[in-house]
Amino acid sequence: MKILVALKRVVDYNVRVRVKSDGSGVETDGVKMSINPFDEIALEEALRIKERGQAEEVIVCSMGGADVQQQLRTGLAMGADRAIHVETAGAVQPLTAARILLKLIEKEQPGIAFLGKQAIDDDCNQTGQMLAALWDRPQATFASKVDISEGKATVKREVDAGLETIEVDLPAVLTSDLRLNEPRFVKLPDIMKAKRKPLDTIGLNELGVEAAAELESISFEPPPKRGGGKMVESVGQLVSELKNKGLL
Amino acid sequence: MSRILIIAEHDGAILNVATAKTLTGARALGVDDIDVAVFAADPAAVAGQAAELNGVSRVLSVAGADFAHPLAARLAPEVAAMAGDYSHILAPSTTFGKDLLPRAAALIGVNQVSDIMEVIDARTFKRPIYAGNAIVTVRVPEGGPVVATIRTASFAASEGGGSASIEERQPQAGDPGHTRFIKVEGSDGSGPDLSSAPIVVSGGRALGSADNFAIIYGLAKRMGAAVGASRAAVDAGYVPNELQVGQTGKIIAPDLYFAIGISGAIQHLTGIKDAGTIVAINKDAEAPIFEIADLGLVGDLFEIIPELEKAL
Ligand SMILES: Cc1cc2nc3c(=O)[nH]c(=O)nc-3n(C[C@H](O)[C@H](O)[C@H](O)COP(=O)(O)OP(=O)(O)OC[C@H]3O[C@@H](n4cnc5c(N)ncnc54)[C@H](O)[C@@H]3O)c2cc1C
Ligand SMILES: Nc1ncnc2c1ncn2[C@@H]1O[C@H](COP(=O)(O)O)[C@@H](O)[C@H]1O
Numbered sequence: 001m002k003i004l005v006a007l008k009r010v011v012d013y014n015v016r017v018r019v020k021s022d023g024s025g026v027e028t029d030g031v032k033m034s035i036n037p038f039d040e041i042a043l044e045e046a047l048r049i050k051e052r053g054q055a056e057e058v059i060v061c062s063m064g065g066a067d068v069q070q071q072l073r074t075g076l077a078m079g080a081d082r083a084i085h086v087e088t089a090g091a092v093q094p095l096t097a098a099r100i101l102l103k104l105i106e107k108e109q110p111g112i113a114f115l116g117k118q119a120i121d122d123d124c125n126q127t128g129q130m131l132a133a134l135w136d137r138p139q140a141t142f143a144s145k146v147d148i149s150e151g152k153a154t155v156k157r158e159v160d161a162g163l164e165t166i167e168v169d170l171p172a173v174l175t176s177d178l179r180l181n182e183p184r185f186v187k188l189p190d191i192m193k194a195k196r197k198p199l200d201t202i203g204l205n206e207l208g209v210e211a212a213a214e215l216e217s218i219s220f221e222p223p224p225k226r227g228g229g230k231m232v233e234s235v236g237q238l239v240s241e242l243k244n245k246g247l248l
Numbered sequence: 249m250s251r252i253l254i255i256a257e258h259d260g261a262i263l264n265v266a267t268a269k270t271l272t273g274a275r276a277l278g279v280d281d282i283d284v285a286v287f288a289a290d291p292a293a294v295a296g297q298a299a300e301l302n303g304v305s306r307v308l309s310v311a312g313a314d315f316a317h318p319l320a321a322r323l324a325p326e327v328a329a330m331a332g333d334y335s336h337i338l339a340p341s342t343t344f345g346k347d348l349l350p351r352a353a354a355l356i357g358v359n360q361v362s363d364i365m366e367v368i369d370a371r372t373f374k375r376p377i378y379a380g381n382a383i384v385t386v387r388v389p390e391g392g393p394v395v396a397t398i399r400t401a402s403f404a405a406s407e408g409g410g411s412a413s414i415e416e417r418q419p420q421a422g423d424p425g426h427t428r429f430i431k432v433e434g435s436d437g438s439g440p441d442l443s444s445a446p447i448v449v450s451g452g453r454a455l456g457s458a459d460n461f462a463i464i465y466g467l468a469k470r471m472g473a474a475v476g477a478s479r480a481a482v483d484a485g486y487v488p489n490e491l492q493v494g495q496t497g498k499i500i501a502p503d504l505y506f507a508i509g510i511s512g513a514i515q516h517l518t519g520i521k522d523a524g525t526i527v528a529i530n531k532d533a534e535a536p537i538f539e540i541a542d543l544g545l546v547g548d549l550f551e552i553i554p555e556l557e558k559a560l
Contacts, residue, residue, distance in 0.1 A: 016514065017378040026382050094350065095359045123377050123495070124362045125346050129320060130354035138321055138427040141347050144489065154430070159343040160443065160498065161259075162434025162490045166319070169426040178496055179483060213392065215359050218385040223376070223521065229528075231544045235555040238527065238545050247447075247504045247525060248560070 001055045001111035001170070003046040005080065006101060007062045008036040009071045010121040023219045035071045038116025040078075042176040044183040045146055046114050047079045054148045057081045059108060063088050063100055069199060076194035077186040083199040086207065093122075095212035098130035103207040105135060110171060112153070117142050117175040128175035138168035141175040250370070251281040252336040253308075255327060256298055257344045260288055260316065263297040265444050266340035268405035271301055273398035274338055275406065276367040281305045284412075285330065287323055289316040295414050304412040312419045317429035318344055324351035325421035331356045334393055335370070341397035341499075342443075353395040361386060361396035370394070379495045380518035400443070401501035401522045434490055442491060445474035448502040448523075450493055453480035454509025454530075454549060461486045463553050464508065470557050476500070478510045494519035509549045512537025529553075 011017055012032040019026055035043075046058045060075035061084040062068040072083040086100050105113055113135075118125035132139035140146075140155035144163065147154045148170075157164045158177045232238045242248045252274045257264040267284070274282050284298040285308045295309040308330070314322055327348070331337060337352065339345030341363045353360040366374035371388045373396070388394045442448060449471065451464035461481070468475045476493040477486065493500060495515040501522035508529045510516060517540055520526060528541035531548050538544040545552060 011378070013379075013515070017381040019382045026378060093359050095354060095357075098354060118496070120495070121378060123379065124350075124360070126350035126353070126360050126362060129347065129350035132321070133324060133351040133354035136424075138424075139347075139351065140427075141320075142343060157343075158489045159347075159432070160490060161432055162488060164432040165430040167428040167430055172426075178479065179489065212357070212359055213389040215361060216387040216389065218372070218387055220385075221383050223380055223383055226521070226526070226540045226542070229538060229541045229544055231538070231546070233545075235545070235552060235559050238543060238556070239559045241543055242504070242525075242527070245525060 002057045002059060002108055003049060003055050003112045003114055004101075004104060004108055004110040005039065005043045005046050005058060005060045005075070005114045006116070006127070007039045007043065007060050007071050007075050008116070008119045009033050009062060009064055009068045010036045010119055013037055013120055019220045019222045023221055025220055033067070033070070035074055036116050036119050038118060038120070038176050038178070040183045041178065041180050042114040042116055042174070043075055043078055043080060044181045045176060046112070048181065049146070049148055055111070059084060059110070061086065061101070061104055063092050063097055072199055073194050074186060076197040076199070077190040078184060079190070082197055085199060085201045086204060087201055088204050093212065093214050094124050094126035094130055096209065096214070097127045098134055099209045099212065100204070100207060101127070101131050102134045103209055112170060113173045115173065115175045117177055128173050132173040135173065138172040139175070140166055140168050140172060142177045143174050144177045144179045146174060146180065249333070250279045250335045251283065251333060252277060252279050252338060253330060253334040254282065254284045255337070255339040255345070255348065256284050256286045256294060257340055257342060258286065258288065258294040260290070261293055263294050264340070264342070265405050266342050266400045267298065268301055269400040269403045270338050270340045270398040271303055271406040272403040273364060273367065274336070275303050277336060277370050279335065279370065283308055285310065285327070287312065287315040287318070287326060289313055299412040299414050300408045300410055301406050302408060302410040303406055304410050307412050307414045308417045309414050310417045310419055314423040318348065319427050319429060320348040320351045321424050321427045323348050324355055326419060327352035328355035329420035331393055336394045336396070339397055341399050345397045349395060349397055356392065356395060358392040358395055361388060361394065363399040364396050365399045365402040375399070376518070379514050380521060381514065399499060401499045435488060439468070440472065440474040442474040442476055443498055443500060446503045447471050447473035448476045448493075448500060448504070449473045449506040449508065450476035450478065450510060451481055451486070451508050452478040452510030453484065455481060455486055458486045463550070467553050467557055470560055478516050507537050507541070508553070510537055511535050512540065
């Protein structure tokens with residue numbers, strides 16, 4: 001079985017993102033970029049499945065400009081076998097991303113397409129579900145535990161009510177939640193080795209994907225600020241403030 | 249044609265309040281006809297509750313044994329089959345809506361608008377990105393319905409008093425057979441619901457153990473509050489995952505929120521931005537939580553909480 005993992009290049013989660021003063025977007029110049037944390041977790045899980053002897057190959061892929069190759073190299077250094085870069089002019093929205101991933105799936109025939117549950121830049125939380133729909137295969141989203149056996153995946157999902165367990169036939173789309181695992185650290189020799197692993201670039205037009213109608217981003221603004229806080233000196237003062245506000 | 253379809257969230261017996269909040273978002277669109285679809289093994293009770301919500305014109309009640317658990321792979325084709333009659337298809341931005349609606353959107357062939365927090369006009373919306381560090385205004389292109397999830401913390405629940413008609417509909421798709429519900433494990437349901445409670449008391453990594461977390465439960469009980477937690481507290485196993493508040497947990501808007509031993513990481517704050525009053529208790533006067541707290545108290549939570557309980 002092959003596992004295809006989608007890695008998105010995003011602003012690192014530690015960066016405090018700022019909206020540009022003209023409202024045209026967010027400041028990304030000179031900002032640290034990383035693999036979307038959920039995707040790193042998806043890759044870690046794929047590698048563990050392979051290490052348990054339940055998969056033969058882990059392929060990482062990413063869509064975007066040439067710089068996404070940095071994240072693909074990191075994925076290779078973590079242990080993926082090869083990488084596919086689908087070159088697109090700019091960011092792709094979820095439905096187009098799903099259509100591209102479907103093309104890769106048709107080519108590679110993976111048993112699992114592993115995505116993050118959401119990209120921490122657009123916070124869309126759509127691509128995996130869309131891919132599963134287009135592929136007409138099961139989806140197990142928000143996975144916090146995955147067991148593979150006999151052509152099936154048993155997945156614990158983090159849902160509002162608690163933990164839901166579902167069973168899906170493979171091939172299927174899985175999307176990772178944060179508690180699925182803790183990704184390994186990349187070691188220096190692995191970075192060297194990763195340089196020799198195959199990384200193919202495919203142009204979007206070669207895949208014959210029809211881009212979906214995109215949502216138009218009209219303007220960006222910082223979130224409304226919360227009013228200035230007040231420090232209290234004692235529990236007594238806290239309680240009386242809350243009483244004054246009519247909250248107790 | 250302007251007509252809105254809302255996909256009801258429920259547990260088979262009770263309509264989830266997230267649906268009433270989605271309805272409020274729908275009413276902001278300025279479209280008069282709002283239908284609510286209830287997919288259930290036995291939809292009668294839930295359909296009745298949906299029909300009582302003010303602003304609903306029709307409830308579409310769809311019965312099917314394989315609707316007993318809401319599986320996206322089973323429900324998405326049903327939603328897509330209804331889509332032709334609607335200008336807008338909405339679901340709450342809960343794990344139910346997040347799982348289902350993108351799958352339906354892809355079948356319909358449109359991108360989804362996730363987490364609408366404000367309606368500008370029928371096709372223009374504000375939504376948070378970058379864990380709430382930025383708000384983007386997006387416009388949905390013509391040529392297909394608007395498929396969107398509604399950020400429930402941004403809208404109050406619609407009130408009752410309505411009397412919509414209830415129409416029975418037949419399922420349009422079959423069970424794909426490749427996805428099976430096994431079980432769901434969750435809290436016992438005692439105590440107020442975290443997503444809708446007026447007061448929430450949350451604890452963080454500082455609690456140090458599941459046993460110590462009892463002090464948070466105690467305070468919450470005393471105040472009739474729901475219990476929440478930071479990711480660090482959930483990861484460490486102090487409390488179950490469904491208590492996590494934040495970017496990847498629950499986005500909540502209680503009147504009063506207590507952040508106790510929580511540093512205030514951006515991913516946590518995004519879950520509580522709409523809270524009425526935020527109280528922070530932290531022993532580190534420099535903790536970022538104090539930058540957004542309305543009332544801050546510096547000190548050791550293990551001393552402050554017992555004192556607070558006494559003072560209440
Ligand atoms: C992609 C992504 C998504 C995430 N999603 C979420 C999310 O949804 N929700 C979330 O919460 N986090 C989320 N996180 C994690 C987040 O970045 C923080 O790591 C987390 O919120 C920290 O939890 P904490 O405040 O409990 O722990 P810490 O940051 O360790 O803070 C503990 C605090 O307790 C204080 N303290 C210690 N002892 C005491 C005492 N005795 N009395 C009083 N105060 C004390 C300390 O001063 C400190 O401020 C996410 C991270 C990533 C990368
Ligand atoms: N441009 C991209 N390149 C690689 N993976 C992507 C891309 N866009 C989305 N994905 C995958 O889809 C997941 C969900 O993204 P989203 O629906 O945008 O929140 C991400 O965690 C990635 O695994």
